[in-house]
Amino acid sequence: MAKRETPLLDQLESGPWPSFVTDIKRQAETKPECWDILGILELSYKERITHWKHGGIVGVFGYGGGIVGRYADVPELFPGVEHFHTIRVAQPASKYYTSANLRQLMALWEKYGSGMTNFHGSTGDIILLGTRTENLEPFFWDLTHDMGQDLGGSGSNLRTPANCIGESRCEWACYDTEEACHSMTIKYQDEIHRPAFPYKFKFKFSGCPNDCVASIARSDISVIGTWRDAIRIDQAAVKEYVAGNYPANGGAHSGKDWGKFDITKEVINLCPTDCMWMEGAELKIDDKECTRCMHCINVMPRALRPGLDKGASLCVGAKAPILDGAQFATLIIPFVKMSKDNDFEELVDFIEKVWDWWMEVGKNRERVGETMQRVGLPTFLSVMGVTPIPQHVKEPRSNPYIFWREEEVEGGFTRDIDEFRAKHKA
């Protein structure tokens, strides 16, 4: 394949930032088909239209996910990208790799593919970009037999679950995110490899409300670690922070002089629920008002720690679509215990209840969050068998009766408003 002239793409290399164009040119030195990637993109820039066909029927035997068919619609002009299929490879929990594993994976991809990768895709798995149909089965054989790795999810499947580093490195993890992610991956192999749903479905596991995998923004069921007792306070350490002997935020942001640490300004006044105050030299927290924002714990990690009665909150319905804007997940279950000892029973029960309902009620290409929006949160809670709580009400918080059905209201909805107002002022 000949080198392509790419004057429009070349402009992308002129800025101070790293350019994918430079990367692809470098890769083209050993994989000439990469010139055709640049060529077809240059053509799209000129004609302002894509030259990739939409989807395809390729895959590996027994799997209905993990391979995404990509074909050029101008193969006569760019034969190197006539087929340019994507392969999704499941990442290890927390994305811990050995360098030997990465070298083996890259060697495999140089052998069967273009060598181009997206490490990682926004779902969390390893995206290998560009191979031909005849290379799919040999690649899959080597990946599974020589490396013991598997394909990830794509299409209307359960997507490769992802998690934060959890207890492996983080003192704030409220459950073992790696164990939960691994257990769900193994339990739901069929849903990962064979399409089951009206559309894609994602789990993500964060160990604490800092939510380092952004599960609340990009997963259909977001499992976020939390606690239901009191934040643990070391009052001696609070004094050290106030005295300036311990650096705030574990020393992060220390590249600038922020002045003396001010616990009132930097912690207490920033609490979103106003649940903290000082009594003399002691920090007090009204834990029942705490919304688990993590700010105080992040600022004073040596003084404050999550409580001891730990588990997770389950939120449902996030998505990050291109066309109509992002949607955060909604809190549905405030607390479940997360334990391998009972095979994450409460989580599994909830997942399967959501799936059974969504598979029946969800429209084609409708994420579960969109189905929830369409039927309304009260209906969703009712179907899930969840008792409404104030935290389910986004707005107005003063109007929780919206959850009540007529049969739940004494006298139905036809009571005399004047008689009611005589006793209850508006």
Added chain:
Amino acid sequence: MAMSKEELKKAIEEKALTSPKPQLYIKDFYACDPDTKPRDMKNVANEMVREGKLMFWSSGSTTMYAIPSRIKNEEGAGGIGNVE
């Protein structure tokens, strides 16, 4: 009462053969037998893929099902387990 597996396979095949579009969503098969639960329907459709009676078509974000001869005519490319 839900159809037997063989009856369901026949109904799915008929639907996939006669639908105006060659690709169908899993939900399109629900109408073949309203008494079959969605998960069971998915299992039957996937079994038909393993038997070569149906084939997956994926856009990357969505997966659909099709009769191999119909979809191959449209796509003109190899498919699952077909690496010629």
